[in-house]
Amino acid sequence: MPGVGPQVPYAGVPGMGYVYSRVHRHIQSLSVLWIAYAVWSVFQWAIAMSFFSGAFGNYFGHWHHGPFSDFPFTHMPWIGPVITITLIGRAILYVITGIGLSRRAPWARVLAIVTAFLTLIKLFLGTALAIYTLWALMPAASGEEYRQMESNQPLL
Known part of the structure; x- marks a missing residue:
């Protein structure tokens, strides 16, 4: 396959017929990064929700004054749960x-490519x-490499 780069035969397990390609080199790190990104997204929202509940709740005690003394979206109490459910679905x-x-x-x-397109607008880390x-996964050559890997991979 032209343009794929150097391919070294994979000698880790006897009988494995695929080559050690770009997809093979990056598939494990991609899987770990997607799971870590899910944890990071939920962690960020937990920090944000604790801040918002303190800033917009009754955090100021009986004084109840300051720039955030009243939640600005009192007519939309459903906004927090909707954002939380959406974020958990994404995670x-x-x-x-x-x-x-x-x-x-x-x-x-295919799911990773679709998820990547959905995550493009999540600035910096996403x-x-x-x-x-x-x-790693979009080029046509990567599709062939992935199909070759999946056909030789034993089920876990």
Whole structure:
């Protein structure tokens, strides 16, 4: 395959017929990074929610004054739960992507590409992870390498 780069035969397990390619070198780190990004997203939201509950709740005690003395969205009490459910859904998607890639599931490459496109707008960490995923898995040669890996991978 032209343009794929140097391919060294994989000699780790006898009978494995695929070559040690770019996808093979990056698939494990991608799976770990997607799972870590899910944990990071939930952690960020937990920190933000604790700040918002203190800033917009009855944090100021009986004085109840200051720049954030009253929640500005009192007419929308559903906004916090909706954001939380959306974030947890995204985190579940990230974990499924990471586990699928680590198990080399046939659907995991497509899911990782779709998840990467959905994550492109999450500035800095999400954008970097999405670009890394697209760089490793998007080219047609990567699709062939992934199919070759999944066909030779024993089920876990």
